[in-house]
Amino acid sequence: MEKFIGKPVSFDQIDVTDGFWKEKQELFYKVTIKSVYDRFEETGRFEALKFNWKEGMPNKPHIFWESDVTKWIEGAAYFLQKKRDPELETKVDELVERMVNTQDENGYLNAYFTVVEPDARFTRRTDHELYCAGHLVEGAIAYAKATGKTAMLQVAEKYIDLIDRVFRIDHSAKFDTPGHEEIELALMKLYDYTKEERYKLLAEYFINTRGTSNRDETYSFTDQEHMQSHLPVRKQFTAEGHSVRALYLYSGMADLALRNKEEELFQVCKELFSNIVNKRMYITGGIGSTHRGESFTFDYDLPEYTAYNETCASIALAMFCRRMWLIEPNGIYADCAEKALYNTVLSGVSLSGDSFFYENPLAVDPDRNIFNDSRPQGLKEHLPIMERVKVFDCSCCPPNLLRVVGSIADYMYSTAEDVIFAHCFMDAAGTVWLQDKAISLVQKTKYPYEGRIEITTQTDGTYTLALRIPAWAKKADITINGEEISAPVKDGYAYCKRSWKTGDKVSLNLEMEIKVLEANPKVVDLCGRAAVTRGPLVYCAESADNNYELRDARISRSGEYTTIQDSICKAEIPVITTSASVRDGFDQLYRDKSATRHTVPLKLIPYFARANRGKTELCTWFLLED
Amino acid sequence: MEKFIGKPVSFDQIDVTDGFWKEKQELFYKVTIKSVYDRFEETGRFEALKFNWKEGMPNKPHIFWESDVTKWIEGAAYFLQKKRDPELETKVDELVERMVNTQDENGYLNAYFTVVEPDARFTRRTDHELYCAGHLVEGAIAYAKATGKTAMLQVAEKYIDLIDRVFRIDHSAKFDTPGHEEIELALMKLYDYTKEERYKLLAEYFINTRGTSNRDETYSFTDQEHMQSHLPVRKQFTAEGHSVRALYLYSGMADLALRNKEEELFQVCKELFSNIVNKRMYITGGIGSTHRGESFTFDYDLPEYTAYNETCASIALAMFCRRMWLIEPNGIYADCAEKALYNTVLSGVSLSGDSFFYENPLAVDPDRNIFNDSRPQGLKEHLPIMERVKVFDCSCCPPNLLRVVGSIADYMYSTAEDVIFAHCFMDAAGTVWLQDKAISLVQKTKYPYEGRIEITTQTDGTYTLALRIPAWAKKADITINGEEISAPVKDGYAYCKRSWKTGDKVSLNLEMEIKVLEANPKVVDLCGRAAVTRGPLVYCAESADNNYELRDARISRSGEYTTIQDSICKAEIPVITTSASVRDGFDQLYRDKSATRHTVPLKLIPYFARANRGKTELCTWFLLED
Known part of the structure; x- marks a missing residue:
């Protein structure tokens, strides 16, 4: 199989119909969307968008509050994509209206850098402006796709145009690349959505400039490492620094490698992936061993009690994997994505859907954690909290969970020429575009609790169905219409090629011991x-x-x-x-x-x-x- | 055996003649005394005593530098006690002269609070003035005993007189009890040495006022706990807070309980001892599980890599044990002292005698520790250093080691009426005063490497020799002049009573498996x-x-x-x-x-x-x- 020819299959095309993820999505629709909204409302995150805050008032805007809001919008949009909901749309529309009203004429949009420190715009690398811009873009695309409403997208594009001018064209900002990555992958998404070449150019600029800019190198090596700018990206072979930033960057790099068919960049991504899964990842798919800088540490350093394992980091890891399997079909990526999603990511939210963990340690000792709670600030050693909370000061994980659960079917399929890859299994019905032909597939399964997956095609046609055989499955049988077949297995996928007829049923039986x-x-x-x-x-x-x-x-x-x-x-x-x-x-x-x-x-x-x-x-x- | 009748036997009376401790003492005499002196000289600790420092000059005096100096003097004095040494005495005399010259007319003596913050004298509980005064007293007594020179003792007594007035009589300081204990046990030592009742009164004042003073309660509960003033001392049943402070306090409390024959205070000491050895002590006799506040944490919290186990804390633990066995003969105290001394305390100094550890973890992982070294301050998690250094910013441990090795024979014997207790074993010859009779004992042993101890008496007389049977010895045989005897064993001591003749040889054979x-x-x-x-x-x-x-x-x-x-x-x-x-x-x-x-x-x-x-x-x- 050639590399660089994979195409994603979006959750837009797929309805989760039953089972594990349907239950999660219903819970999130009923509880989580509203719960996160209410907490953000209470804490002033939405109010901040009005730019009314003045010194002395409560709820001073924070540099990254916009990202919480736009990630919530993005999450909500993924549910709206499946089912319009006027009440929910009204909430989003109101928020978008605030953005439209407060966006600077020149396109700038950030409450903190408007009402608190207006003179500091684009002066501090570590201050998350571009990170927020990235999430604005992602939210805007999601909402436009879901509802056809483009006001937010216009705001986002206007802001991106400013950023393009200030950073790529004029170099008039005080730094060259963001301290917290995210805009890179968002720009690639915007490029895919709008086909505007300049968005890819800007993403390329940020990725290629990283680690090469004199202006950015005003930090210590460790601080540079924290932001993945200690080296040019093509020289980074170990996963370093803040784990969420790292994986958002690597996702952007994989996006770029795919679009540009760049072997060198892909090999770097592969080295990074390999370093993570073979040396720096918890068995739960958690990454970032330490709260210090929320970061990676060193090979084989996987302490249990102090494991940081931010929920967002594992979400970002799954995002990276999904990009990697487009470049090169190999089961290692879906194995990893699945591990992250079913363990660390879902550990980040309560079964009730309304409370969250930022950190996901492997062991908790209530005595030890209570001791931690009782220490004054100066003497405090960091240990994770023991009970989930409804909102954090830095509340990135709850809306990120909303995004990932809403769009979980993104992880099901991809295509490459005449092959449909089935990566992650869930009970869902959808349409996969194979070149110009729409193939309808119905997947029935009690996964992840049972290892039997049935896929029924609703469309006639000749193509290959490549079924992922997870590394954990010691045995995997495949039957088509009840007859056992022996499909060639390569790199974790069983390639079933045939001339399919409507109603053909493929059964994959994974031994789930x-x-x-x-x-x-x-x-x-x-x-x-x-x-x-x-x-x-x-x-x-x-x-x-x-x-x-x-x-x-x-x-x-x-x-x-x-x-x-x-x-x-x-x-x-x-x-x-x-x-x-x-x-x-x-x-x-x-x-x-x-x-x-x-x-x-x-x-x-x-x-x-x-x-x-x-x-x-x-x-x-x-x-x-x- | 009655309680409260024990009497210490000082190392003054005993010469370590061979074996393990002789070797250590020779090393310390040849290397450590000078090495610590030179490092203190280089770092300005001695210069500071001249009170010449002015803003902008290097080596700004620190609030506790005096204690480093006087602890070094005390350590040196213990060696001088055994062998006068004009060169070494000249060094001490010069330091003492500086103190004589710079002591305030009213008795006050602390470089920091004279040349840096003169207006802050006796205003901050946490600033170690009384701790330094305690060490001044201990050093002064040691030097007076060793050389007969009393200039330093006069300085110390003059300072203590001021402290007595300011704290006990006038209450004119801004606080009532010291944030870092030590002066309590020093005052009891001064009382023993001078027989001046007021020194005991002042010690009692500090001990009894602790945890009862409104003026001291301006700190959080945790901070009070850090300084052992979260409760009146007689209500403290678990070892809390800074471990060195705690054990210095408990030592002073035991001193007081013994002198006053106070059952209640003794029972508190016993509870604290029991809490430490049964729930909060490393197998090496290390205490203080965390660097956070260099403190105790909670029962059964004994992590290996991050164990703090300050060298000084185990020295203080041994000091506490030595006091406890005077009150109540029970082998548990010597078992604990020995564990602390042979393991954590000696782990604090290199085999070369010139470099030191402050912390004594149970496990070290070079990868992890290197990671720690490379983190910037803000992201730093504390892990112990991996290689010993010659001097620390807070360099209490090196001179403390000097004190303990110089006076190690303090741990050999005690008496109670007609009983001589042999607690810790070493190759040494000495005189034990039993009531008014001097009993000469020669102990030959390759302890701690071999379990055979031979004690020969050089004096006729009827008394009991109570030999400690360590808890680790599954089997202990005793022979007198070659004949196996069966001595009654109670609470870890075998009581051998007889009419001893000069030349009688007791052999204790401990099975050292x-x-x-x-x-x-x-x-x-x-x-x-x-x-x-x-x-x-x-x-x-x-x-x-x-x-x-x-x-x-x-x-x-x-x-x-x-x-x-x-x-x-x-x-x-x-x-x-x-x-x-x-x-x-x-x-x-x-x-x-x-x-x-x-x-x-x-x-x-x-x-x-x-x-x-x-x-x-x-x-x-x-x-x-x-």
Whole structure:
């Protein structure tokens, strides 16, 4: 298969019809859109768009508040794309109206840099103006596509035109590339949507200038690294710095590599991807090991309690993967996207849909976290909070979740010439354009809880259906109309080529066994420990289900593991039961007697379902007996 | 045995003659005294005593620099006590002369609060003036005892008289009790030395006022806790806050309980002791789990990599223990003191005697620590340094080590009526005053490397020799003149009462086996892991000896452990060899195959000998096979 010929299939073309994601989308539609809106309203984020704030008033605008608003709009738009909703549109329209009213004549739009520090526009690299502009663009495109209303898009384009002039043409800003990336991928999206070459030019300018500009190099190496400008992008082979910024940049780089068919840039992206998944990623698809700069650290540094793993970082990782599979069909990207989406990303939102985590650690010790809470600022060590909250000061994750859940079907398919790739599985019906022909496909599945996926084509035609065989599946059978077939498998995809007739049914059966995984011995924090997974889901244990020292629970590869249906906060979720051995307690702190052990039942729940039942101990990596 | 009747036996009376501590003392005499002196000279600590500093000059005096100087004097004095040395005395005399010259007419003495902020004297609780005064007193007593020169003592007494007036009588300071304790125990020492009742009164005032003063309660609860004034001392049952401060306070409290025979205060001390050793102490006798406030955290919180374990804190813990065994003879105190001294305290100084650690973590991962070094201040997470340095900005530990090594024989004996308690074992000859009778005892031993201790009495008389049987000794035989005897053992001491004749030889044989210890399951960081000890020594492994992932090395209780003589940086030290199993490396980050293991030799060295061979991985707690 040639590289650089992949085409995305947008969620626009697909309706999620049932199952895991349908349930999530309904919850988000009913609860999350409104909940995030209300919190943003309360905290003054919407009011700020009116540019009425004056010194002494509450809710002083923040440099990145616009991005919260436009990401919420983008998320809402993805739901509107499926179902118009006048009430919701009115809310968006009001917000857009404020932007139209307050946008500077020259196109500039940012409340903070208008009402708080008007003289500081485009002077500080680290101040998120271009990041906000990027989200404005993404929100505007989404809303225009969903509703046909273009007011916001006009605002966005006008702003981008200013940015193009100031940065690419006149170099009249005080810096050359943004400290927080995002505009690069947004510009590529705008280029795709409008076909205006200059947007791609500007994206290219930002990507190619990064790490080469004298004006940007006023920071320390570490600070440059934090912003991925320590080196020209084509010399960056390890994932460094702020993890969200990094992955937004890499997404933009992959976009550019694809559009320009640039092998060098793609190879860099591949190195970065490989560095992440083979050395710097938690088993949950979480990235950014430390709260210090919300950043990557170094190879094999994956501490459990202090894992940062920002929800947005894993969203960005999935976005990067989706771009990579367009350039080169390889199951490693969808494996990674799936890991990130089903574990860290969904761990970022409660089962009730209205409260969130910014950070997703692998282990939580309530004693330790309470100690952290009680320390005064100066003595404070960072540990993640234990219970989800409805809004953060820096509340990027909630609207980002809204975006990703609303457009989740983006992760289902892509095409390349006469091949339809089926990447992530969900119960959904949609139309895939293969060159000029629309192919209707209906996918039925209880994924990620069950490994059977049925795809029925509703269109006659000769083409290849490339079904992803996840790396976790030890065995994968494919039948077409009930007959087992043997399709050639390459790089994680089974290529089923045939002349399809309407009603042909392909069944993919992935053996979804429970696995006990170990980490590389170089991960000092995980030596002697193992994690339990089933399909794409990582499982964990909470003290809410297991009343003993979870850190001391020793599991065995040879133990019996059973999947049973259970409910957690009314959600039907398969849990895993097994047994573990724990030491009997004793009084001394240290002793030389052999541990007396007793066997206890151990109940494991999917990691994404953690922290829905109050403060609790969390354990993902268990001592391994054998 | 009655309580409150113990009497200390000072190192004055005892000459360390051979073996472990003789070697240490010779090293300290040859290297450490001078090295610490030179570093203090270079950094302006001695110059500061001249009070010549002016704005713009280098080496601005620090609020606690006096304590560094007087602790160095105290340490030097302990060596002078054994052997006068004109050159060394000249150095001390010059320093004392500076103090005599610069002491305020009213008695005040602190460079910072004279040349930098003269108006701030006695206004800030947290600013260490009284802490410095305490160390001045201790240094002065030591130097007077060693040389008969009283100039420094006069300075100290004059300063204490001022403090007595300002704090106890006039209450004219802006606070009532010091933020950093130390003066309490120093005042008790001054009281013992001078028999002046008012010094005890002042100590009592500081101890009893702590936690009861409105004027001191201007801090947050956590800050009060940091300084042990969150509660009246008699209501403090858990060890909280800054660990050095805490243990200096507890030492003063024990001093007071003994002198006043106060049961309530003793019970508080005992609760605090118990809380420390049963819930908050590392296996190395290290205390203070976190760098945040250099403080205690909460029960069972004993992380390895970030363990703070300040050298001074373990010195203070040993000091507290020595006071406690005077009140109540119980081996738990000497067991603890010994653990602290042989492990954390000595880990604080290099085998070369000239470089030091402030912090003594249980595990070091060079990758992680290097990452820490490279972070800018704002993003910095605290991790201990990996290589010892010659002087710190806050350089309390080096002169504290000097004090403790110089006076180590303080830990050998105490008396109570007709009983001589032999607490810690070392090759030394000395005189113990039993009521009015001087008993000469010669102790020969290769402790802590061998478990045989021979004590020969050089004096006829009837008394009890109470030999400590350390808790780690599974078996302890006692012979007198070659004949095995069966002495009654109570609370860790074997009471050998007889009419002793000159030349009687008691042999105590402690079975010094290698032990594999586990920690309480409540210690989440140590679940599944074990440490190796032999006698009072904790052993550890370094990558300098073991070229594989130490964190992944799995040892077994049933493995073969052998003690062999070895040398580390020219020091003859018994090391332990055993074998461990480690996983073969693999490329993936996570995998579901069973680990392939291979057996490797594992060499363990005493914890105190760590970090003498460059940057290295350190591991103290190993995965336990069985």
